[in-house]
Amino acid sequence: MERRRFVLLVAQTWVMGVVGTFALRSATASQEPGMTEDRIRVYSVTAGGYIEVERMLLSEDAWRQRLTPEQYRILREEGTERAFTGALLDNKEQGVYRCAGCGNDLYLSEHKYDSGSGWPSFYQAVAPENVSTRVDRRLFMARNELLCSRCDGHLGHVFADGPPPTGQRHCINSGALTFQPL
Numbered sequence: 001m002e003r004r005r006f007v008l009l010v011a012q013t014w015v016m017g018v019v020g021t022f023a024l025r026s027a028t029a030s031q032e033p034g035m036t037e038d039r040i041r042v043y044s045v046t047a048g049g050y051i052e053v054e055r056m057l058l059s060e061d062a063w064r065q066r067l068t069p070e071q072y073r074i075l076r077e078e079g080t081e082r083a084f085t086g087a088l089l090d091n092k093e094q095g096v097y098r099c100a101g102c103g104n105d106l107y108l109s110e111h112k113y114d115s116g117s118g119w120p121s122f123y124q125a126v127a128p129e130n131v132s133t134r135v136d137r138r139l140f141m142a143r144n145e146l147l148c149s150r151c152d153g154h155l156g157h158v159f160a161d162g163p164p165p166t167g168q169r170h171c172i173n174s175g176a177l178t179f180q181p182l
C-alpha cells in the first residue's frame with residue numbers, strides 16, 4: 001500500500017512538472033506575440049558583431065496593425081513603390097537602414113550608391129546573414145527576390161549589374177526600410 005502511494009505520488013509530481021513546463025512556455029510565448037524559438041544569427045551594427053535573435057513571424061492581421069498601408073503592401077504583399085518616389089532614394093546621411101517590419105539591420109550608408117534606377121541601391125548588405133533570397137518568377141522572368149532574414153519581409157531584388165567590389169545591385173524599396181543616423 002505504501003509503495004503504491006509512493007509510485008502515485010511520483011507519477012503525479014512528474015505530470016505536474018510536465019504540465020507546468022508547458023504552461024510556462026505558452027505563457028512566455030503569449031507575452032511576446034510572433035516571437036518564436038526559431039533563432040537566427042545576424043550582424044548588429046550597434047552591437048558591433050553577430051547576435052542571436054528570434055525570428056519574427058506574425059499573423060497577417062498583426063502585420064497590418066504594426067505597419068503603415070504602404071509598408072504592408074511592400075513587405076507583406078511583395079509590392080513595389082513607384083520609381084523615384086521613395087523617401088530614402090536620395091538620402092546621403094551616414095547611418096544604418098533597418099527593416100521597417102522587425103528592425104533587423106539591413107544596409108549601411110557606406111554601401112549605398114546612385115544606380116539611376118529610381119530605387120535605393122546598395123552593393124552589399126550589412127552581412128550576408130541579414131538578408132535572404134528566393135527566386136521570384138512573376139513578370140515572366142526569374143529574378144532574385146531579397147527578403148529580411150528575420151521576418152521574411154519583401155525588400156526588393158538583387159541583380160548582377162552592380163559596382164565593385166561585389167558586382168551586386170540590391171534594389172530596395174524605401175518603404176521597406178527605416179533609417180537610423182549614426
Ligand SMILES: [Zn+2]
Pocket residue numbers: 099100101102103104148149150151152153
Ligand atoms: Zn524584417
